[in-house]
Amino acid sequence: MSQPKVLILISGNGSNLQAIIDSVAKKEINAKIIKVISSSADAFGLERASNSSIPTFVHTLKNYYKDLPRGDRPKARKQFNKDLANLIIYGNKEGDDDETPKDHEKPDLIVCAGWMLILSPEFLSPLEDEKISIINLHPALPGQFDGTHAIDRAWKAGQDGEITKSGVMVHKVIQQVDAGEPLLVKEIDLIKEESLEDFEERVHKLEHEAIVEGTVIALKEITQAKEKSD
Ligand SMILES: Nc1nc2c(c(=O)[nH]1)N[C@@H](CN(C=O)c1ccc(C(=O)N[C@@H](CCC(=O)O)C(=O)O)cc1)CN2
Numbered sequence: 001m002s003q004p005k006v007l008i009l010i011s012g013n014g015s016n017l018q019a020i021i022d023s024v025a026k027k028e029i030n031a032k033i034i035k036v037i038s039s040s041a042d043a044f045g046l047e048r049a050s051n052s053s054i055p056t057f058v059h060t061l062k063n064y065y066k067d068l069p070r071g072d073r074p075k076a077r078k079q080f081n082k083d084l085a086n087l088i089i090y091g092n093k094e095g096d097d098d099e100t101p102k103d104h105e106k107p108d109l110i111v112c113a114g115w116m117l118i119l120s121p122e123f124l125s126p127l128e129d130e131k132i133s134i135i136n137l138h139p140a141l142p143g144q145f146d147g148t149h150a151i152d153r154a155w156k157a158g159q160d161g162e163i164t165k166s167g168v169m170v171h172k173v174i175q176q177v178d179a180g181e182p183l184l185v186k187e188i189d190l191i192k193e194e195s196l197e198d199f200e201e202r203v204h205k206l207e208h209e210a211i212v213e214g215t216v217i218a219l220k221e222i223t224q225a226k227e228k229s230d
């Protein structure tokens, strides 16, 4: 199999994207990062990608919502997801009924590295049809704090004595949010009286390890599957 191609989805700072970029540079991850797509034009991760000469693209929900009555947003959101899938698969929003750019590269793996939007079936199904794997980094243990603000929620639960452990995981992305098969789970102890900031710093450090190890595991699975089918 030629060098696997990875596309990374971000929404913000991009510290986990940077961890992947650095690991590819150090050849810890054998892959080519073909593109970074952000759901926000303000994401610092876009600058991180550009600094490493990685092509970027901004795909924002607000461009689909602008001037729309709120009642029309669900339809617009489906189009957002459909267009994102076409961008990734065909290099254009119109899908295969439009000219695919000659230099377009289709990824073998998509990594959600702080992508803060729920991906709908309009996105997931075309990617599944193309056999493009999707993984996500989530700062909680399986089934513990699904969704957003997991770090804050875990810290508060720890301070309230409800839990003594939290963690981070890299999991396969399925429609049910943060419920996909975990590829990697790393635990972290909650420390009484620890500040949220200090806890957050420890979690992010663990994430930067997990996102690299999880990507390596996912790429190994993909490579093995392709070798089997060849
Ligand atoms: N279908 C799936 N989509 C996504 C998954 C997944 O497992 N299945 N993982 C997430 C990442 N994520 C947590 O790890 C996550 C991100 C965002 C949300 C969410 O509720 N987003 C809201 C907007 C929130 C906001 O703007 O602050 C939304 O999409 O409406 C939940 C989980 C990536 N997507």
Ligand SMILES: NCC(=O)N[C@@H]1O[C@H](COP(=O)([O-])[O-])[C@@H](O)[C@H]1O
Binding pocket: 010, 011, 012, 013, 014, 015, 016, 017, 045, 113, 114, 115, 116, 137, 138, 139, 147, 148, 149, 150, 207
């Ligand atoms: N539910 C998804 C979620 O909460 N993702 C979280 O967003 C942050 C992105 O940081 P980064 O932009 O510095 O990589 C990370 O903490 C990641 O776990």
